[in-house]
Amino acid sequence: MIIDIITIFPGMFGPLLNESIVKRAQQKGKVNIRVHDLRDYTLDKHRKVDDRPFGGGSGMVMCADPIFRVVGKLQGRKRKSETGDRLPRVILLCPQGKTLDQKSAKRIARYKHIILICGHYEGVDERVREGLADEEISIGDYVLTGGELPAMVLVDCVVRLLPGVLGDKNSLKFESFESNLLEYPQYTRPAEYRDMKVPAVLVSGDHKKIEGWRKEQSIQRTKERRPDLARNHKRS
């Protein structure tokens, strides 16, 4: 997969790209992540990416032109109207978008090439939405300063879903949100810690019983913490 990230703060992505699973995924050639400085696509000597909003109001709005330029370059200079599905999927990070969840992360992980646009200030000129973005993704009902952290959240959860990125395929299969369930409680050594004991079944060696216990815990936990998911689990 190729992931292009468009931002006015390219330096923010260093820690994401140079640590842990995302770093290893790049080293293994599972993903190619490229960060583009939006200011490189401006035409004026001040490398200006924002301007005052038409109609007045507070703050600044990110201009459409540098964003259209960089996306156009990444798309091979074709316009959205000519696209079809073969062009990279353009995703605008935006608090007004559809909220990211595991299902949408899995869908996005199937694209061969995505372009992420990080907004800043009061947001981006509406024509970026109209003429460029294929979809808008929010990471939750709160407003952040910029799209960089949301882009990192999206990259992290998509990359770990790419085939061959996680060593053990099963770690994805039993994770929270699979089949609309939260994951069962996990323990590691020692079996007793500060008077708290690991449930006996987990050290019994009886794999069938362990599996049953885990399933039961998953269901119970989901009912207690996320009744909305538990309802969907019954239906699925």
Ligand SMILES: C[S@@+](CC[C@H](N)C(=O)[O-])C[C@H]1O[C@@H](n2cnc3c(N)ncnc32)[C@H](O)[C@@H]1O
């Ligand atoms: C300060 S926000 C703009 C908020 C905008 N004025 C509004 O009320 O909808 C600046 C940028 O941060 C990003 N952003 C902020 N919160 C976000 C969220 N919850 N999910 C995704 N992106 C977000 C977007 O890229 C947005 O363009």
